[in-house]
Structure formats: C-alpha cells, structure tokens
Amino acid sequence: MADADADAAPPVRVLVAEDQTSVRAGLVLILRSAPDLRVVGEAADGEQAVALARELRPDVVLMDVQMPRLDGVSATGQIVADGLADVLVLTTFDLDEYVFGALRAGAAGFLLKDSEATELLAAVRTVARGEGLIAPSVTRRLIREFGRVQPPGLVSRPDTALLDTLTPREREVLGALGEGLSNAEIATRLTMAEATVKTHVSRLLAKLELRSRVQAAVLAQEWGVSAPPRRP
Secondary structure: OHHHHHHOOOOEEEEEEOOOHHHHHHHHHHHHOOOOEEEEEEEOOHHHHHHHHHHHOOOEEEEEOOOOOOOHHHHHHHHHHOOOOEEEEEEOOOOHHHHHHHHHHOOOEEEEOOOOHHHHHHHHHHHHOOOOOOOHHHHHHHHHHHHHHOOOOOOOOOOHHHHHHOOHHHHHHHHHHHOOOOHHHHHHHHOOOHHHHHHHHHHHHHHHOOOOHHHHHHHHHHHOOOOOOOOO
C-alpha cells in the first residue's frame, strides 16, 4: 500500500479567479470534492490572480473574463507569457470580444459558466494534462463561432508558408486538433502512441509560434488542414 501511495500522482493545483464571492465559493466547493484536485488559492480580481499565480505556481488557473482592476483576458496574457500556469477561461459566449481576447492571450481552454460540476472537473483535469481542447462540444462551438466571425487579429497568424515546415505527420495532428480531438483520440485516429502525439503537438506549436492548442485548432480550420478520415 505504501508503494502504491508513493507512486500516486500529486493532486492538480488549482487557483480560482472569480470576482463574485458566491460563484467563487461554488467553484471551490466543486473542485474540493475531487481528491485529485487541490485549490491552492482564490483571487477576487485579475491583479490578485496574477500575483497569486506568481506566488503559488498552480498547475491550472480557472479564470473568469470579467473582473475588476485587471480583466481576465489581460490577466491570462500575463500568466501565460510568464509561463506561470495553464489558464482555463470561464465564459458565457455572449461577449465575443472577451473570448477572442482570451484566445489571443493563449488560454488553454474555455468552459461555459453553466457547465455541470462533472464537466468542470473534467475540464480542469484535461488542461492539467496539457490538452487544451476540453470537451469536444465546447471546442467545436468555439471554433465554429471564430470561423463565422473571423475578427481581425484573432491570433498572431503565422504565414501559411510555415505549413511547409511541418512534417506530414505534424500536419495530420494539426488537422486532428482542428476537429477538437484529445491526445488519446488523435492517437487512435492516427495509430500512434499518445506520448508521440504530445511530442508532435509541442513541435507544431513551436514551429507555428502559437501559445495553445486552441489557437492551432482555429488555424487548422481557417487553413483547411484536415486529418485522415476515421477508419471504418
């Protein structure tokens, strides 16, 4: 039993940034119900979120976009730029400029505010694993909206010539990201190990100078990059 405990993965450390006290308390209560997650801090505004991220170095910051002093988009940009944590943004999808801004800032994922508790827990775990595309339903809705609106400056778009720097396998992985697939789903689709998928994702993000898988997914949609079809 002792050996098993020693091999157990440490809990995911989460910082909750939400200005409404009752909402924040509810989020914390849900997160604390999961033994593999640990709330290490709470922030009531964006400035406090950045300061606590620097101090506590959480694995994931659960970030509301509308907050006083420093909005969630700006706070996300600072946290991501400094490599402090991955950021999971809470959104209602009714204020496009906030969602677009969070994408430009490098948010690792987006979660609807009215999501069920199980969806919240799953989203935090997914982002903590380095998979920023969360639930396919949320991801595909996000990609569809961005594809419909296509606001200027959505991300710092790489020149399409950079596609030529990707290997054929990396292009396939990029196409799979555009479909909102997780690493495990990509591994199944492309018949490769999940660890290999992670390597390809890291390399293509570096080559395309992107901050997140969500940005890569949007570009895959815009550039028309597709993955091999599912096998029957």
